[in-house]
Amino acid sequence: MTGAARIALAPLTSDFLEQAITGAGARLSELSDARALVWDGGPNGFPDLPESIEWVQLYSAGVEEFFDAGIFERHPNVVFTSAAGAFAKSVAEATMALLLAGVRYLPEHIRAHSWRQTEFFPHIGTLRGATVAVVGAGGIGREVIAMLEPFGARVIAVNRSGRPVDAPNVVETIPAERISEVWARTDHVVVAAPATDGTRHLIGKDELTQLKPHSWVINVARGSLIDTEALVAALREGAVGGAGLDVTDPEPLPDGHPLWDLPNVIITPHDSNPPQLRTAAFAEHVAANVTRFVQGRELIARIDPEAGY
């Protein structure tokens, strides 16, 4: 390689990201002259890439909208990487906040205006000895599994391959094609799998029926993975204990939607990874990938256009 790799940053620039790129050994340049592009915007306005571009780093973990816009199809010779994993720690922390709030009956505590100890006692559960199904053992799932460990929760991990997830508290790893075995065996469910055609309505009426009256369902992936109507029905009937939703379907969830009024639902409006936490995490991710690019090593979070994420 002669000289530093030239990388373009668009549509927005920031000192944070410029430093991440140059600090990792690359040089900032115009797109027309660059070997790589760090694109910190959405699919609208995504440029026609010059032939010199080998790699594009995107700014989100989920990249359905780029698929829908045909951007990968238009650039079959370019390696795209997502930000998958970069935001995993913040989203995993939000997942734990939702799960613990649910298991510990915090919504009703927060609404209380008097000392209702004996009334609350029987509703308080624990993660200790409980089984948590972590559906999708990518970046977020793995962080959640690590966070669950000191709480004494057993994990059933679900991933595409069924290749065992290596963590002390994972009691079993089940391949996605056998996910139907999971529902009756778990206390709680954390959904952290990518949104693909294959995962739409992964959790519907049949799945919810097999869960337990104390089960909490946490979704930090995409709203479409859960059949909202079936979830509302299951919550109303007490088939499950509650739901913690960072993502919804539809999203944004419109005013007046029944989910807003259910007492055992916590909605965090897709804010598990707010801007002030994103910036630092994305810069760290960019620096790691630029370092790898400069050194000719394999990039983190490479998008597989065939798999759909």
Place this chain on the structure above:
Amino acid sequence: MTGAARIALAPLTSDFLEQAITGAGARLSELSDARALVWDGGPNGFPDLPESIEWVQLYSAGVEEFFDAGIFERHPNVVFTSAAGAFAKSVAEATMALLLAGVRYLPEHIRAHSWRQTEFFPHIGTLRGATVAVVGAGGIGREVIAMLEPFGARVIAVNRSGRPVDAPNVVETIPAERISEVWARTDHVVVAAPATDGTRHLIGKDELTQLKPHSWVINVARGSLIDTEALVAALREGAVGGAGLDVTDPEPLPDGHPLWDLPNVIITPHDSNPPQLRTAAFAEHVAANVTRFVQGRELIARIDPEAGY
């Protein structure tokens, strides 16, 4: 030793506890004939102990009421053990639920009835890279420290001796006499220290003033450790971010108390260790101590009448 050690169980019996005692190699007997007593009641009705009693296991982690009733004083030759540590895991889990709910702004989310994403964004914090002061590094404190680790929080531990707490995320251990150094240096505070004359109003106006507008104060110890009036004032003025209180002063907190109406307060009415979780945890603790008693080893959670806990 000839035959199994004889242990009395009173005032209540349960299969759970009987099995814990006999399973650990002792034999159940009447108090008059016993070498030890497992007392699963409060100080009221505590019996005059016969001279044969060497050890009494109590059912709570905090034993102020037994001190107040003069029970230790009346039996200077008897070893008393509390249940300290037995309930630590459940209380630590509740602590994490409160802290995460606070840092992640869940109270306002739970009250919301519409998608307020951009309004919520700036209020969402993270434990990652944050400093948490864990005041009292006994059973609960040590469990909390372990649970904080995968979240990437740095811990300043405060204990009596200042002897370093050995955990990868503890950046410093400070002796109780130097606790005044802690407030300005931490983001959040977890109070898990015993209630003694020395810890009354450990956190008052001066301490709260040194905390940060985003600081959450979690109290799972005893209400008296925090000056309630000063806390209400600090919350109203925004001197701190919020409070998660499993214990209050006065307790129970009366209806109409200002703490019930503050939006950034979560009160769990001393239910971090509800009966259904206590029974199993206490039986485990009793079994461990009976095993040690039978083997003539040192008992867990021995009460030090001079220290006051």
